[in-house]
Amino acid sequence: MKPVLPFLRPLLPAVVFLFGIITPLVSKAETKHFGIQVVDEVTGRGIPLIELRTVNDLRYVTDNAGWVAIYEPGLMDREVWFHVSGPGYEWKKDGFGFTGIRPTPKSGETFTVKLKRNNIAERVGRLTGQGQYHASELLGLPLPLPNLNPSGVMGQDSVQAVPYKDGIFWLWGDTNMPNYPLGNYNTTCATTARDIDPEKGIAYKYYMDEKDPKRLRKMMVVEGPGAVWLFGLLTVKDENGKEVMLAHYGRHEGLKPHAEHGIARFDDAAQTFKTAVKLEMSNEWRYMQGHAVQAEDGYYYFSAPLPHTRVRATLADVLDPSKYEALWFDQAKGEWKWQKEHPPTNQEAEQVLLKQEKMKLAQARFDIRDAATGEPVQLHNASVQWNAYRKRWILLGVQYGFKAKAPSPLGEMWYAESDAPDGPWGKAVKVATHPRYSYYNPIHHGFLDKEGGKVIYFEGTYTLEFSGNPIAPARYDYNQLMYRLDLSDERLAPAHRQK
Known part of the structure; x- marks a missing residue:
């Protein structure tokens, strides 16, 4: 900014x-x-x-x-x-x-x-919470945004966003409010216009409670204790060509696996999400996950942390668990294939196969390594998008650094490229670091790209959780922090895929 x-x-x-x-x-x-x-x-x-x-x-x-x-x-x-x-x-x-x-x-x-x-990435600023221009106001300087949104949001975790109807639809997980830390744990949502510029600040219009307009609306109410989190947010057309917005929901008690889950559909009349399909607890991968991206082949791919699950981009298929496919390595034939029977061979499973010599290094799809040192980069979560400037699929992911010699357990951001959404991914370049702090669930918003994709923006949750750091910076902790990345920067060259 x-x-x-x-x-x-x-x-x-x-x-x-x-x-x-x-x-x-x-x-x-x-x-x-x-x-x-x-x-x-x-x-x-x-x-x-x-x-x-x-x-x-x-x-x-x-x-x-x-x-x-x-x-x-x-x-x-x-x-x-x-x-x-x-x-x-x-x-x-x-x-x-x-x-x-x-x-x-x-x-x-x-x-x-x-x-x-x-x-390499340049920090743009905090997108959520109070006091984004706190000092500027005390100094009497012009303010792009007020220092407390009318919603009263103080902190927000894990964003998802998609173009929907005439604007951009945004949702977050847990939300803190001025009157109590547990402000809204049933999903918070907001809208903005499509022509927003993140470098000038983003003015969210939050959904508020109809009975109490000073409180945030609970956007996904599920009976039972715990928080309700939505991921894999996407839109498809129904049989009449009407746009439908869907997401996977899970009810979580703390950081435990979901106690129940299913597929939620946004009700345009009620302006909340409602259960469309309740999924079996035994279903561990046949649903939307992480960040969804649609490819020209007609599929939605889900980065969780990498795109190793997919489903055809139709309403009927997205709602039907039997239609989901996983990218799986067939050891007998020594080949990768999309199939519906086996769970995906993810990055961690691939590393096991490589160590056991059940897969050749040339066959690896998720063997992401630091371009400077050759050290492996295991991802905790990532966002994958097609980029018109690079004419490649680009990945922005946060490293799972608990076992690696990383400056932070969940705060090192990496960039990589591939010719296809499902890889292979190879050399990566670190674009942002957050020593002794966490920066998780990052997402690259393709709808914010500038200059034909040359300049892109990504954000993530900045928090001391999992970091071991006892000191949180005032106003920033547990909020969304955005970066600007210029893809023409020559320091990214080692991650470029060669034709």
């Missing part, structure tokens, strides 16, 4: 420290705060999620425009040290090994810090 830089020619001599510049803040509103903006040294855009920490551990985290607003009695009008840190960005160390800046906070003035980006 490229914020407006409200700077005029300095009226006072600029104080320069490393790459920092202090200037007067020009604003219609008087402010007692001192503003620090952290920007990408190449693009000039503000960088969200950069922490500035004082010697006595006062922590400030940049908002979506890259700003923090500081007014701290006792620390104004004197030189103050701020440690600078943030995932994917670099600041040089001083002689003692400290990484930081040393401005003199003064009310109404600003200080600019330019950081080098190590990530």
Whole structure:
């Protein structure tokens, strides 16, 4: 996101420290705060999620425009040290090994810090929750969005989104609200227009409860305890050519496997999801999963974490578990095939076959490896889309790093390419890192692609869950964080598939 830089020619001599510049803040509103903006040294855009920490551990985290607003009695009008840190960005160390800046906070003035980006992907900002432009508002700067959506959403987990009718339909899993952490655990949904620009912020129109318009609507009500999660969201046409929206639902008690599940259909009249098909508990793969993508061959493929299940893109087939197919390796014939009898041979199962020498390396489809080191990259979840710019299927996936020597257990994002949605996938390049933090269930929104697919956007859930990190950055935790990726970046070349 490229914020407006409200700077005029300095009226006072600029104080320069490393790459920092202090200037007067020009604003219609008087402010007692001192503003620090952290920007990408190449693009000039503000960088969200950069922490500035004082010697006595006062922590400030940049908002979506890259700003923090500081007014701290006792620390104004004197030189103050701020440690600078943030995932994917670099600041040089001083002689003692400290990484930081040393401005003199003064009310109404600003200080600019330019950081080098190590990530290939550029962080755009947080899409959900309160205070996306918290510091910008305190500094009296223009706001692309209000700092609390009328819905009152504070945190959201695991997004799905599809073009539906005249707009984009969005859904999330668990949702936190201001009055209590367990705000809505029966699926939250919203709509937006189709012509949205994520770099200007996304203004969601949430579905609210008809009886209590200040509360979110429970979009999928299932009897019994636990949360209701929807995945595999897709649309198909019925026999009359009408658009129908479907998803797989599961009722979960904590992180246990679903206690019941089935296929849900969106009821346009009731504006909620309702059970269309209740599935047998023994059904472990014959349904929509993960992120759905439709290919030109007439099938929907489901990335869970990779596209090794599919079904024909018709209403009758999607609703019929017997129509689902799995990509399976026939050891007797030494070949892959789509079939309906056996469960899929996924990435983990493929690795077992390779180690047992029951599959040749040349036959592998999911043997994804770091292009730089050759180390295997096991995926926890991924999103696969056709890309017009690369003229390839592209994958953006988060690494399952608990067993690997990764900076985070669920936070390392990788890019790979293939000529088909079901692979083979090969060399991968890391595009974003989240050390000691989680960034799971990522999704690439193809409908947001720009410049013919040259610029793409992906988002995921940013949370301290599973990370082992005891400290959550204010406002960012348990929310959706978006990145921008330019596919012309030469650093992605090692992942390019060769014809």
